[in-house]
Amino acid sequence: LLRADGTIAATVFAEMSALATRTGAINLGQGFPDEDGPIEVLEAAREAIASGANQYPPGRGVSALLESIARHQRRFYGLEVDPGTEVLVTAGATEALAASILALAGPGDEVVTFEPYYDAYAGLVALAGARLVTVPLRWPTFSPDPDELRSAVTDRTRIILVNDPHNPTGATFDATTRELIVDLAHRHDAVILTDEVYEHLTFDRPHVPISTMPGAWERTITVSSAGKTFNTTGWKVGWLIGPARLVTAALTVKQFLTYVNGSPFQPAIARGLDLSDRVFDDIASSLRDKRDLLTSGLRSAGFDVSIPAGSYFTVVDAAPLGFDDAESLCARLPDLAGVVGVPVTAFVSTGSRASYRSLVRFAFCKRLPVLEDASARLAALR
Ligand code: PMP
Numbered sequence: 356l357l358r359a360d361g362t363i364a365a366t367v368f369a370e371m372s373a374l375a376t377r378t379g380a381i382n383l384g385q386g387f388p389d390e391d392g393p394i395e396v397l398e399a400a401r402e403a404i405a406s407g408a409n410q411y412p413p414g415r416g417v418s419a420l421l422e423s424i425a426r427h428q429r430r431f432y433g434l435e436v437d438p439g440t441e442v443l444v445t446a447g448a449t450e451a452l453a454a455s456i457l458a459l460a461g462p463g464d465e466v467v468t469f470e471p472y473y474d475a476y477a478g479l480v481a482l483a484g485a486r487l488v489t490v491p492l493r494w495p496t497f498s499p500d501p502d503e504l505r506s507a508v509t510d511r512t513r514i515i516l517v518n519d520p521h522n523p524t525g526a527t528f529d530a531t532t533r534e535l536i537v538d539l540a541h542r543h544d545a546v547i548l549t550d551e552v553y554e555h556l557t558f559d560r561p562h563v564p565i566s567t568m569p570g571a572w573e574r575t576i577t578v579s580s581a582g583k584t585f586n587t588t589g590w591k592v593g594w595l596i597g598p599a600r601l602v603t604a605a606l607t608v609k610q611f612l613t614y615v616n617g618s619p620f621q622p623a624i625a626r627g628l629d630l631s632d633r634v635f636d637d638i639a640s641s642l643r644d645k646r647d648l649l650t651s652g653l654r655s656a657g658f659d660v661s662i663p664a665g666s667y668f669t670v671v672d673a674a675p676l677g678f679d680d681a682e683s684l685c686a687r688l689p690d691l692a693g694v695v696g697v698p699v700t701a702f703v704s705t706g707s708r709a710s711y712r713s714l715v716r717f718a719f720c721k722r723l724p725v726l727e728d729a730s731a732r733l734a735a736l737r
């Protein structure tokens with residue numbers, strides 16, 4: 356990533372947000388909401404700062420948050436989790452993934468994931484010195500082929516890295532796929548590392564954590580992030596949950612990555628996780644309205660659209676509009692339509708780019724008038 360001239364290659368998200376700022380285009384590239392989440396959560400952070408929660412908190416996390424995470428697991432998923440040994444608070448989901456991968460995988464090990472994948476996965480697996488092995492998710496359903504999954508997982512596999520709901524495609528896994536993953540993890544003695552940051556952003560049915568599948572708990576680390584649920588992406592409060600031996604392994608790495616994190620934000624997110632079911636329903640239903648608005652706008656504009664079941668992203672095919680190369684389309688999109696999107700090739704390894712060449716990811720975690728404006732602008736592409 357370090358170039359000969361001393362500059363570094365920015366992530367696609369930083370690059371696309373810079374493009375939006377430079378051109379004044381509507382930023383449907385990097386996924387972050389354009390309005391605040393529940394007021395109770397914001398107030399709780401202010402109160403925590405005012406009451407002096409401003410020094411290093413415990414390494415595992417503030418006890419109020421550890422306990423709220425355990426209550427949240429019981430309320431939504433019926434899982435009994437010990438807040439003292441089976442939960443770890445992290446600097447966003449990113450640190451939870453980093454600590455887990457660095458703790459469990461090294462040179463000679465393989466990490467199996469689904470492609471396209473969130474860009475940090477390849478970077479973190481490379482930092483660990485391990486090898487990334489991918490299973491394709493193909494347009495338009497983005498569900499894995501069971502035989503391809505079976506042949507990707509071997510005795511070299513240390514981690515099966517799952518992302519459900521999935522970024523960038525918005526797909527969710529069905530029970531058959533979840534069962535197959537658990538079965539393969541058992542057969543090859545692998546750990547399931549599951550990134551479920553969009554757990555509350557689902558539109559058709561409630562999220563089912565893979566850790567609730569029979570036989571999964573003892574070999575699964577589940578990762579989530581308050582940033583997605585409560586529109587606090589800048590607070591970087593995430594966590595991981597799993598059996599004590601796996602959580603301890605991640606903690607050994609975390610103590611040298613960040614040591615501890617964000618003391619006033621932790622009790623605030625604890626307040627958020629304890630909010631009523633109604634608040635969580637509203638979060639999902641307001642996002643569903645946004646999904647429906649943008650996906651119908653994109654369809655009217657002439658794209659083929661894959662309707663996401665979760666997350667705040669939709670993937671479209673630009674080929675019907677005559678654009679076969681999404682990378683060049685995305686570079687010109689601010690000029691052509693005043694909108695920024697991300698080419699899906701940014702989420703795949705070099706050898707797989709051809710299969711995703713004409714696909715673009717748009718984020719819909721924006722206010723309805725912004726999505727209306729973006730849809731009207733994109734209609735000009737025809
Ligand atoms: N995993 C996925 C799938 C994501 O989309 C994101 C957010 N971009 C992250 C992890 C990182 O989350 P956080 O900001 O909490 O580190």
Ligand code: GLN
Pocket residue numbers: 366368369384385386387522
């Ligand atoms: N998760 C967000 C996305 O996929 C933002 C990630 C980031 O900026 N690193 O767009």
